[in-house]
Amino acid sequence: MSNPDPGAKESTQPQSRGKRYLFLLILGFVLGMIATVMGMRALQARQDPFPDALMHVQGWHMDQLDAALKANKCSPDVALPHLQALRMTANNLEDAFPSSRDDERFRNAAAAMRAAADKAISAPPLSCPALGATMKSIGESCGGCHRDFRD
Numbered sequence: 486m487s488n489p490d491p492g493a494k495e496s497t498q499p500q501s502r503g504k505r506y507l508f509l510l511i512l513g514f515v516l517g518m519i520a521t522v523m524g525m526r527a528l529q530a531r532q533d534p535f536p537d538a539l540m541h542v543q544g545w546h547m548d549q550l551d552a553a554l555k556a557n558k559c560s561p562d563v564a565l566p567h568l569q570a571l572r573m574t575a576n577n578l579e580d581a582f583p584s585s586r587d588d589e590r591f592r593n594a595a596a597a598m599r600a601a602a603d604k605a606i607s608a609p610p611l612s613c614p615a616l617g618a619t620m621k622s623i624g625e626s627c628g629g630c631h632r633d634f635r636d
């Protein structure tokens with residue numbers, strides 16, 4: 486291909502080089518962003534989802550009990566399954582937080598939650614005021630651990 490105006494080539498060259506640098510700069514940014522996102526994903530994937538999952542399940546059962554109380558539906562057949570679920574999941578507290586399990590305060594707080602749930606199951610609340618009192622004592626056992634171990 487022949488250039489009809491060889492002089493024009495020289496005048497466009499610096500401009501196209503500038504564009505190329507700009508393109509490389511943008512490409513660098515984009516690749517950097519992709520690498521950052523991938524790195525963050527990898528870090529996130531390494532994080533154990535179990536502790537948060539366990540806490541959210543316990544929170545969900547407490548919310549269900551709270552809703553039952555507010556709806557004035559406090560019969561044992563409504564409350565007991567949630568109390569049992571709280572008791573069972575309380576068995577997993579030490580496994581969910583392995584870095585705290587050797588701390589005596591943590592062990593005591595976990596045992597206190599199991600004791601509160603045991604008490605609630607052995608004498609299930611039969612009325613809304615009784616369910617309210619049960620929830621207060623279980624809730625206090627949650628708070629007893631969170632006070633020291635939840636940041």
Ligand code: HEC
Binds near residue numbers: 571628636
């Ligand atoms: C023996 C200790 C312990 C007991 C008992 C305990 N928790 Fe937790 N909980 C923790 C710790 C530790 C965290 C902070 C977790 C974290 O940041 O990863 C936490 C966090 C939470 C969270 C926030 C989770 C999140 O991802 O933001 C909720 C909700 C929760 N707990 C609910 C409860 C409920 C409801 C109870 C009682 C029925 C309870 N917990 C009892 C130790 C405990």
